Amino acid sequence: MSAAPSTAGAPGTRFSRLGLHLPGLALNAVAFLAGLAFWWAITAAKLVVLPGPHEVFVRAIELAVNGQLALDIFSSLKRVLTGFVLGAALAIPVGFLMGWYKIARALIEPYVQFFRMIPPLAVIPLAIVTMGIDEAPKIFVIFLASFLSCVVATYQGVISVDRTLINAARVLGARDRVIFPRVVIPASIPFILVGVRIGLGSAWATVVAAELIAAQSGLGFRMQQAQLYYDLPTIFVSLITIGILGLVMDRLLQAAERRLTSWQERAQ
């Protein structure tokens, strides 16, 4: 895929990008520091019975040095990525099938719509009873969460492909088997990527909750353990790690999305 041409408008773009992003970043930093100061102030003044930033930072270093943090991150990420990749890998073809063939749509859509109404976490008790308490039920629940959000987005993407683009391809001599890879797939990529992002978000939310219920490692499990010992700094470290990892994954996908859909006309 070719990048946007560097002809007209490049200096203007660069200028406005600097003009927009620098104060934006500076403001972000100000907000971050203010939040930190606020947290420090209320805990130092003993207004709330919570650990302060210093205490949490020390615990984070401890957990990082003894390897426990890395192990927890690794277990949680492994579950999320396994479930998510399986879910997305199944959802994308199924979504295309539903969008392209009316019969497939009529057969599958009622199930998708129905299961979408059940929060993935509500499936955990059933999954534990039927699959035991090791990895399988957790991965299954994450798989379900990411599958459902991806499948709907892909299917929406395919049915909203502009008819005139399909017609343009047909009058140039393209048959269905060419139109599908050359027109339908590229035209639905923006939708699919939005679905993938939502899917990863819900997978991440689900894994932590699943680990709270039954696990031997992972960020959710660690918090659950810490809760038993009233270990608030560890709970904070886990929560912050969950937030940061979620944010990083989302930003990576967003960057991929930007690259893959740079051809889209965007309202400025």
Place this chain on the structure above:
Amino acid sequence: MTHSKLSFRNVSRRFGEGEKSFLALDRLNLEIADGEFVTVVGPSGCGKSTAMNIAAGLMGVSDGEVLVDGKPVSGPGPERGVIFQQYALFPWLSVRQNVEFGLRIKGLPAAERRRISDHFIGLVGLSDFADALPKTLSGGMKQRCAIARAYAVDPTMLLMDEPFGALDALTRVHMQDQLLDTWSRERRTVFFITHDVDEAVYLANRVIVMAARPGRLHKIIPVDLPAERNEEVRLSKEFAEIRNQVWHSVYHQKPLIEA
């Protein structure tokens, strides 16, 4: 008798069902000879695009039949090039990749594709933008890219839906002359929809005037002007007369009391 390249035989098209159905095209009969250039004018909503889509094989008829080279149309084909009212460029492909789309489907080798796309991109004046994505082009440039894409597959018939609508006056005249030039050299059959009465007369052998509600054929006005069209023709008295005649039949149509 010259044989017809494109024939509409009693073609009707209805949208919707029952009470709320709408007759967009009412028993259209039209014979277009091989190598003929017809322009189609008429008020908005009179079924011009509908007729074109049917000829392109993108839309079925409710009644009647459409023949191309004497054979009933059953779908689109690359021998009928289409330029849509909305440019319909593939936004993820560059200008060149758009122009080469039909050539890839034909299975031409890369060097051959390149040669053809260079030629047609040059013809529409987009050489400096060959690698640009459609989102970076103006409306007129998009339209020119769509024109190059349709010309590139070398169709024997061109179905054009207001192809020059988004162009500025200067480019428009240039594109009109280009089209006439290609047409007179290669004798393609052209079915050309426009809102511009001057354009309709300047380009055509015959002007097809349509009427609305229901969409139907109103009048066929032959254009008896020299085959070679140029500025002189455009400014002639004969041109002005035909132009007035077309203008009158488009803008002073008597409303039909619908049955």
